[in-house]
Amino acid sequence: MQSDNMTEQAVPSPHPMAVTRRQALLMASAMACVAPAAVAQPRPVAFASRPVTLVVPFTSGSGSDTIARLIGPRLGELWKQAVVVDNRPGASGNLGADRVAKSAPDGQNLLMAINTITATPALYKTLPFDPAADFTPITQLATAGFALIVNPDVPAKDMRSLLAYIKSRPAASLNYASPGNGTPHHLGFELMKQALGIDVVHVPYKGLAGAVTDLMGGQVQMMLATVQSVLPQVQAGRVRMLGVTGSARSPLVPDVPTFREQGISSLEGVDAWYAVLGPAGMAAPLVERLQQDFVQVMQQPDLQKKLAELGLTVHTGSPAELRTLMTTDMARWKKVVADARIQAE
Structure with missing residues (x-):
């Protein structure tokens, strides 16, 4: 019996390090089991009890407003979170942009931006924010x-004959309309003037409606406008469309050739673009999650169909691609504004 007892005492007890390793293995196993559940937790855009606000810096019915109101409910379903659209028009979109620029970088306030934001540094001597x-x-x-549209009395059927007509007339004898100083319509036409060496006088209006009305009446002879905004007038024969921007013809007017098809490359990049921006300083994981979710919503077939009917083509990309686009546009418009001596009203 004594021998047996001695044998029992001779058996070494478990080493403390061995126990620690076993515990570590158990902990690792437990972590692996709960990892999928962690991934399934609410995304980083599930913001407490406050709604996510899509700030539209223009009036209701504008392109950015239309997109915001179409995607807002879909984002809300994805995030399980209320999403509201807040129109903050004024100062060519600067008021709404400034609100987002000065908000917390938590993703609760997002700007439904259009490419006018890349022209504002050139147009305004002072801005309350820096787009870059x-x-x-x-x-x-x-x-x-x-698209470039003309009054039906202008004897031109395409861009080549229009340019010939302009150059055959006395300098500054023809006019073009725009919805206002510094609008994409204005800047795009000035870019074309500079690239093609034509002389046409700018007549700014306070909005698109007045510009199109006077174009139909012959007070002005031509203008640039988004395809969908003048489609009814084109279909009714009140104005004639000579060319469209982009690498492919617009499905809304498939019979109208692109400027590129007609040998004009100066209007590359003039298309109106729509994007979503947040305040500076947002965390990288939040930006990545937001980008993925916006792209997921924009890729929904029924949404793409609705936007196409409105003349909008879905075009998404990475944050880096958007930054490059903004930087390129700011450099382009800085030169156009300086050369044309454009000032915002």
């Missing part, structure tokens, strides 16, 4: 093509 430094690019959303 005060925003976090998230993703581009869509584009809308521009």
Whole structure:
């Protein structure tokens, strides 16, 4: 018996390090089991009890407003979170942009931006924000093509004959309309003037409706406008469309050739684009999640169909691609504005 007892005492007890290793293995196993559940937790855009706000810096019915109201409910379903659209028009979109620029970088306030934001640094001597430094690019959303339209009395059937007609007339004897100083319509036409060496006088209006009305009446002879905004007038024969921007013809007017088809490359990149921006300083995981979710919504077939009917083509991309687009546009419009001596009203 004594021998047996001695034998029992001779058996070494478990080493403390061995126990620690076993515990570590158990902990690792437990972590592996709960990892899928962690992934399934609410996304980083599930913001407490407050709604996510899509700030539209223009009036109701504008392109950015239309997109926001179409995607808002879909984002809300994806995030299980209320999403509201807040229209903050004024100062060419600067009021709404400034609100987002000065908001917390938590993703609760997002700007439904259009490409006018890349022209504002050139148009305004002072801005309450810096488009390059005060925003976090998230993703581009869509584009809308521009078209050159003329009064039916203008003897031109395509861009080549229009340019010949302009150059045959006395300098500054023809006019073009725009919805206002510094609008994409204005800047795009000035870019074309500079590239093609034509002399046409700018007549700014306070909005698109007045510009199109006077174009139909012959007070002005031509203008750039988004395809969908003048489609009814084109279909009714009140204005004639000579060319469209983009790499492919617009499905809304498949019989109208692109400028590129007609040998004109100066209007590359003039298309109106729509994008979503957040305030500067947003965390990378949040930006990535937002980008993925916006792209997921924009890729829904029924949404793409609705946007196509409105003349909008879905075009998404990475935050880096959007930043590059903004930087390129800012450089382009800075030169156009300086050369044309454009000032915002």
